[in-house]
Amino acid sequence: MSIASNLNTVRKDLPNHVELVAVSKTKSIEEIMQAYNAGQRIFGENRIQEMTEKWAALPKDISWHMIGHVQRNKVKYMAPYVSLVHGVDSLKLLKELNKQGKKHKRVIPCLLQMHIAREETKFGLDEQELQVLVASNEFREFRNVQVRGLMGMATFTDKEEVIRKEFHELKLMFDALKNILPGLDILSMGMSGDYRIAVEEGSTMVRIGSSIFGERQ
Ligand SMILES: *Cc1c(COP(=O)(O)O)cnc(C)c1O
Secondary structure (H helix, E strand, O other): OOHHHHHHHHHHHOOOOOEEEEEOOOOOHHHHHHHHHOOOOEEEEOOHHHHHHHHHHOOOOOEEEEOOOOOHHHHHHHOOOOOEEEEEOOHHHHHHHHHHHHHOOOOEEEEEEEOOOOOOOOOOEOHHHHHHHHHOHHHHHOOOEEEEEEEEOOOOOOOHHHHHHHHHHHHHHHHHHHHHOOOOOEEEOOOOOOHHHHHHOOOOEEEEOHHHHOOOO
16 A cells, blocks of 8 residues: 555544644655655654754645654754644743744744553653643743643553543543643544554544654664
8 A cells, every 4th residue: 555545544533623643753755755745744843853854854834743752852943843742731831932932043842741551661641740741930921932721641551441531531531631721732642553542532633653654763
């Protein structure tokens, strides 16, 4: 199957209000261009250096999303161009994004990453940390970073009920947070293996790699 036909298969599965981030980490410029030529304009990467090299080499109407864990000392490399940072999980990181946004005279859109999976290893905030963060004075004073919503990854399992429950909980957190931050409009949840469940549970943005580009090495 070609990248273009995979892309169309995934698109047919998605309602119109759900945005597709094509996760192109480890994939070549040529492979990304195949998706681009099939109309895809949003790509997701998990390493800032790799994303920046691709940004420099590829058409400038691409929106680049950072979906991985962000090291604060590397924010400066993506600050001029990144369209959305999905994996924000601390006030310190928001502070650095705000500082770099100011330097580049722009507002950097972000999502707060929530820890919803059973695994210990996945990054993200718990509900209490989220409450503390959004209630802080510092948070309210940021002008060059804008929180647009939440992101989360479900447990890696074939038990559908576990995945569905975790996505459902994330949707409840998202709806509750909207009472405090009414502008929120993005709920990033769902990958190749679980995006259909995520969409049923209220996702507005899915991050799909292997179903489009094939398995990664
Ligand atoms: C790699 C990655 C994806 C895409 O995973 P696939 O299973 O290939 O669709 C989605 N989200 C994050 C955070 C990732 O790191």
